[in-house]
Amino acid sequence: MPSFEPVLLARIAKPNSAKLETYRADGGYKALEKALGMPPADVTNMVKDSVLRGRGGAGFPAGLKWTFLPKDHPGPIYLCVNADESEPGTFNNRILMELDPHQLIEGIAIACHAIKSEKAFLYLRYEYGRSYRVLDAAIKECYAAGLLGKNILGKEFNLDIVLHRGAAAYICGEETGLIESLEGKRAWPRIKPPFPAIEGLFRKPTIVNNVETLCCVTHILNRGSEWFKSIGVPPDPNNPRDMGSYGPKLYCISGHVNKPGCVELPLGVTARELIDEHAGGVWKGRKAKAVVPGGISMGFLSADELDTPLDFNGPGKAGCLGLGTAAVVVVDDQTSMVDVLYNCCRFMSHESCGQCTPCREGTAWMTKILERIRAGHGKMEDLDTLTEVAGSMGIIPGTTICGLSDGAAWPVKNAIKKFRGDFEEYIASGRRSVTSAQELMAG
Ligand code: NAI
Ligand code: SF4
Secondary structure (H helix, E strand, O other), X not given: OOOOOOOOOOOOOOOOOOOXXXXXXXXXXXXXXXXXXXXXXXXXXXXXXXXXXXXXXXXXXXXXXXXXXXXXXXXXOEEEEEEOOOOOOOOHHHHHHHHOHHHHHHHHHHHHHHXXXXXXXXXXXXXXXXXXXXXXXXXXXXXXOOOOEOOHHHXXXXXXXXXXXXXXOXXXXXXXXXXXXHOOOOOOOOOOOOOOOXXXXXXXXXXXXXXXXXXXXXXXXXXXXXXXXXXXXXXXXXOOOOOOEEOEEEEEEEEOEOOOEEEEEEOOOXXXXXXXXXXXXXXXXXXXXXXXXXXXXXXXXXXXXXXXXXXXXXXXXXXXXXXXXXXXXXXXXXXXXXXXXXXXXXHHXXXXXXXXHHHHHHHHHHHHHHHHHHOOOOOOHHHHHHHHHHHOOOOOOOOOOOOHXXXXXXXHHHHHHHOHHHHHHHHHHOOOOOOOHHHHHHO
């Protein structure tokens, strides 16, 4: 892939990159000035024309989502910034918030102008203490400089940003769980519809956007929607429903690689390029056995699927749930998929909110079956039981409220289908894995 000039990460290595003074010296808040000179509908149209797809995991077009708000609503309308970044392996938003918070605040202000909102809630993952301190300081700088509050930049535009620390649970990142949590309740996802755009925070129309999505908005206003569409992958001409995968994307790379980290590249880079050219290859001279394309809920690419483009379509064509958060986790060929899948299931079982029986029970039973296999007591029929349990969970069969259940079931179906040999070999050998401190103590 030809060299690419970073957009979202362009400023992060500069001294004092988080300070308002340096942000403004780099042309910061010019995009907001431009947006405030445009009618809100024109700003929405510009973002819609760019086909900016949500970076939080679902890839829903941001501009289109804004158009779902009821027309001529008397207000209030709210923007919730989803910064509850909890998908394992995902840390792109943390980098944006800690190293360039004003890029995000500018995007929030532009979005609020477009959707006619005067109040944004930034829901921040509880564990991100440094992000909290940096954002808090940046928001205070903005109030002092007249970039937040009343009559921003001398225009008839008012905006307050409330920085809210999350409740340290994965489910708080599900948009309606986030809204419930913001309202002071347990983060139990709501049944949709109504979608938040119609009835969200405090039962008012609410847009929920991810941090990286809003950072992209800043650049779309600065450089235009055509510029944004010059990056990434155009729609597949053979698929009339494809809207393309445009723009830059932050890919997080972790697991068994020599150089884990976060890189910004045009959407569409392949898993192989990411591992070999940007992460220093698989560690210890080994080969990749499996690659998670975008958070554990998306499933796995096998070693012969590494040329899959990591755009909004590629992982789906390779049997994964989608691109998700573009958090790429590499598993080397010395690792058993039994252990990998057990970790995924244990996480999802712990994080299920428990409202829906198939999710609550399914995640727990899948974990228990894998525990038994790892204790050396597995049976071959366990693999069919796992697949059957996973097949009964999720929004797609219509048995659960939110996507966590699908995200828990997919890696199970995917791993057993693509790596069945690993599971069979493990069970046949009667092998036993001891990995956690608790198990070591118990054993
Ligand atoms: P979704 O596809 O249900 O919705 C996407 C967005 O579009 C939502 O904001 C929804 O309100 C809106 N939307 C969809 N249809 C609509 C309609 N007809 N009218 C109005 N609005 C509509 O996906 P969801 O559940 O919001 O997100 C799932 C994704 O989240 C997963 O794919 C996963 O990758 C990601 N995720 C990300 C995490 C992170 O740390 N960034 C953590 C966990 C999951
Ligand atoms: Fe809770 Fe799982 Fe139901 Fe989502 S699918 S609401 S996490 S029980």
